[in-house]
Amino acid sequence: MKSTWMWPAPPNMRWCEVIVFHRPLRGIRVRAPVTEEDGEKSRREAEHAAYERGRHDGERALSEQLMAQRAELLELHQGVVESLRQAVPKVIQETERALMDLAIETASRLVAGLPIGAETVEAAVREAIGQLQHGAEVTLFLNPDDLALLRKHQSPILQGLPESGSVKFIASPEVSRGGCLAQTRFGTLDTRRETKLQQLREAVA
DSSP: OOEEEEEOOOTTOOOOEEEEESSOOOSOOOOOOOOHHHHHHHHHHHHHHHHHHHHHHHHHHHHHHHHHHHHHHHHHHHHHHHHHHHHHHHHHHHHHHHHHHHHHHHHHHHHHHSOOOHHHHHHHHHHHHHTSOTTOOEEEEEOHHHHHHHHHTTOGGGGOOTTSSOEEEEEOTTSOTTOEEEEETTEEEEOOHHHHHHHHHHHHO
16 A cells, blocks of 8 residues: 655745655654744744864863973973083082182282281291201202391201201292291202192192
């Protein structure tokens, strides 16, 4: 048995079409005509769905961007920490060297500014003889002004010291004030102030 269904044409159409089904139709529901209100509702729902998709995509993109920036900041932080870790020992070493140089320069200026008296020259002579072999014959070269100062004060050191052999004093302009050169048959001992400062600089270099 064939089913014949007359489908009325829409109002704006002037024809109709006959559809022939070979089997009876079941579960057929007639859809209510779409009203303007239904269309507006569908449009709002579509807009809302599009908005939600856009918001979700934006949040995901922002999250990925923040994670990327966080990774960059972490890498930058680690780089800075590593640079500081490597730089700190070098800075400390350079600072210590600068402080040493400053201390030596300050000491040099202070020593250079000290007045030279007979006691100062006598101390330099005793220091030099104290570093020589006991009983060795010594020739001491002093600055002419220092030697004149000892003679002016009739310093007993001009007669020699018990721990040394015969001592001979010679004036030499090559010796700066406050120091001396001690010469023996074993060599020459330099106790000039500038020599001591240079040795100190080399020791802390």
